[in-house]
Amino acid sequence: MAIYRYTVYKSPNIGIFVKANDSVLVMPHGFADTKGDKLAEYLEVGKIVQASVAGTRLLGPMTAMNNNGILLPPITEDEEVRWLRQNTSLNVERLENTRMTAIGNLVAANDRGAVLSSAIKDSAQQVRDVLGVPEAQVMDVGGYVQTGAMVVATNSGAGVHPGASEDEVKAVSEILKVPSEPLTVNGGVPFLSSGIVANTKNVVVGSLTSGPELIMLSRIYQA
Numbered sequence: 340m341a342i343y344r345y346t347v348y349k350s351p352n353i354g355i356f357v358k359a360n361d362s363v364l365v366m367p368h369g370f371a372d373t374k375g376d377k378l379a380e381y382l383e384v385g386k387i388v389q390a391s392v393a394g395t396r397l398l399g400p401m402t403a404m405n406n407n408g409i410l411l412p413p414i415t416e417d418e419e420v421r422w423l424r425q426n427t428s429l430n431v432e433r434l435e436n437t438r439m440t441a442i443g444n445l446v447a448a449n450d451r452g453a454v455l456s457s458a459i460k461d462s463a464q465q466v467r468d469v470l471g472v473p474e475a476q477v478m479d480v481g482g483y484v485q486t487g488a489m490v491v492a493t494n495s496g497a498g499v500h501p502g503a504s505e506d507e508v509k510a511v512s513e514i515l516k517v518p519s520e521p522l523t524v525n526g527g528v529p530f531l532s533s534g535i536v537a538n539t540k541n542v543v544v545g546s547l548t549s550g551p552e553l554i555m556l557s558r559i560y561q562a
Contacts, residue, residue, distance in 0.1 A: 340495070340561050342542045342553055343381045347374070351525045351545030352533045354399045354491075358443070360406045361494075361538045363388060363427050367396030383540040388426045391419055393440065399532060403446035403453075403487060406494075407471030408432070412440040432469045436461050443532065447490035449497070451516040454478045456486040476514045480507055481529075490519075491531045494539045496559040498522035500529050520559050524548050 347353040357378065358365045364379050368389045375387050392401040393414045403410040408430035409423060415433055424431045434442050437459050445456040446466060453466050453475040466475040480489035481502030489500035490511055497519035499508050512519040524534035525547040534545035535556075542560050544553075 340541055340557070341381075342544060342556050342560075344546045344548055344553075345378065345381070345543050346546045351547040353543060353545050354532045354535050355397055356399060357536050358398050358402050358404050359384060359536050359538050360404055361540060362386060362406070363429070365390055365398055365402070365404070365409075365423075365427070367391065367398060378536070378543060381541055381543050382536070382538050384538070386427075388423070390423055390426070393419070398443075399536075400441040400443045400488075402443045403448060403466075403470070404429075404443075405448045405470050405472070406450050408469040410434050410442050410446060410466065410469050412442050413437065414440055430469050430471065432465070434459065434462055435465055441485075442487070444485045444488040446487045447492050447497070447511075447515075447532075448472060448475075449492040449494045449515050449517065451494065452476070452514040454480075454486050454490060454511060454514055456484045458484045474514055476510075478507070478510060478514070480511075485530075488530045488532045491535045491537060492517065492519075493537050493542075493560055495561060496520075498531050498535065498556070498559050500531065502529060518559065520555065522552070522555050522559060524552055524556075526552070
């Protein structure tokens, strides 16, 4: 496993704009081909899909994704849903029974499980079904309901907001069935999903991520 530092739109908050699993990189329409090709190379994915969600390029906060599926907010347009289904070959669905839009900030998942915010507690069954995971547990982290912003998980490991309690870190590990540890990115930012794009193969982080943070990232996400 390798870790790369990168910027998107001259920002270290790369996780706001880009989402990836082990085979697909999803990025905004109009994203420079050279930048997309470089990210795909770093993450060792064979397919790049340009897309929008609800007319925005904020793909990270708006989507929850693993190797089985993509969860989208209710305001996603029909054509956007069709486009993602056709081009990713994943199970793509809008999250029902909620008015929440930043689904990526509310759900963290790998292929072994999912943790979801209490703000969408009635959606646990659909999260299981769309992402194809055996377990989806409701869990706020560190006093925040934005569970998906607090936890970034792959099939190798999970980074957790440094304000999480020991019991919460342990619960994340048990639900997702991977080692988990507290982590920051981009020089101390605790909201992990803003600065990490990761899959089981490699990890890309914002350009401001420090040396000590890179060491922690390597320890958490090593295959």
